[in-house]
Amino acid sequence: MGICMKIIMLGAPGAGKGTQAKLIADKYGIPHISTGDIFRANIKNGTALGMEAKSYMDQGLLVPDELTVKILLDRVAQEDCKKGYVLDGFPRTIPQAEVLDKELDKLHDQIDHAIDVDVPDENIIKRMSGRRACVSCGATYHIEYIKPQREGVCDECGQELVLRDDDRPETVGRRLDVYHEQTQPLIDFYGQKGILKTVDGTQDMQDVFHAIVKILE
Ligand code: AP5
Ligand code: MG
Ligand code: ZN
Numbered sequence: 356m357g358i359c360m361k362i363i364m365l366g367a368p369g370a371g372k373g374t375q376a377k378l379i380a381d382k383y384g385i386p387h388i389s390t391g392d393i394f395r396a397n398i399k400n401g402t403a404l405g406m407e408a409k410s411y412m413d414q415g416l417l418v419p420d421e422l423t424v425k426i427l428l429d430r431v432a433q434e435d436c437k438k439g440y441v442l443d444g445f446p447r448t449i450p451q452a453e454v455l456d457k458e459l460d461k462l463h464d465q466i467d468h469a470i471d472v473d474v475p476d477e478n479i480i481k482r483m484s485g486r487r488a489c490v491s492c493g494a495t496y497h498i499e500y501i502k503p504q505r506e507g508v509c510d511e512c513g514q515e516l517v518l519r520d521d522d523r524p525e526t527v528g529r530r531l532d533v534y535h536e537q538t539q540p541l542i543d544f545y546g547q548k549g550i551l552k553t554v555d556g557t558q559d560m561q562d563v564f565h566a567i568v569k570i571l572e
Pocket of ligand 1: 362364367368369370371372373374375377389390391392394411412413415416417419422444445446447448451482483485486487495496497498500501521530536540556557558560561563
């Protein structure tokens with residue numbers, strides 16, 4: 356597909372941003388960029404960035420804007436992003452969104468769609484405790500809803516599946532609070548720009564995806 360699309364995925368932790376972003380990226384041949392995945396890769400490789408990010412992530416807090424913005428801007432400046440991208444987990448604060456806008460502005464460019472995957476808090480808790488994530492490629496599964504072919508093993512790359520450190524129930528509550536305080540205001544932010552679309556994220560994963568494809572086409 357030769358179209359250039361820049362998409363932002365909004366939604367609470369566990370709403371399915373990553374699951375849907377991956378489907379979008381595969382269908383349209385654009386990179387899937389998850390700041391959470393970038394941080395986790397750094398943690399796994401023991402980098403200084405990873406150590407700093409981990410101290411916030413394990414508490415369910417956001418990594419400071421300065422750090423996050425720099426990483427994201429470096430990533431979207433890479434060659435493969437010329438054909439567009441789907442951002443998953445960025446922006447997460449109004450200042451992050453403003454920096455992104457400013458950078459795109461300089462290039463006479465803009466975000467095309469902000470898609471809010473809407474899931475109530477009650478459903479979130481259940482999803483998180485059942486989630487298993489690949490230590491290597493970031494692919495996500497669920498022990499009931501989205502099972503891997505072999506238990507505990509990633510379909511994509513054959514590596515081990517684990518419960519994320521920040522998916523413990525105590526931390527999930529904190530992440531939800533942080534979401535409502537710092538990230539939810541982005542829904543109005545993009546609403547005012549006229550590019551916000553909301554999908555019902557409580558549906559089956561494929562139904563959510565169909566709703567998103569309708570929006571994009
Ligand atoms: P990040 O990795 O972005 O985590 P998050 O926003 O908390 O979101 P999740 O990845 O937990 O959920 P998701 O919406 O991707 O859902 P998923 O598809 O996996 O960030 C982690 C941390 O990094 C943050 O807390 C913060 O500290 C830091 N960070 C990252 N970005 C930052 C930024 N910009 N600024 C500052 N700090 C930042 O789905 C969840 C589960 O449900 C899975 O098991 C999945 O299989 C299942 N599922 C998905 N869809 C469905 C469905 N339709 N029905 C049933 N089950 C489903
Ligand atoms: Mg995710
Ligand atoms: Zn994998």
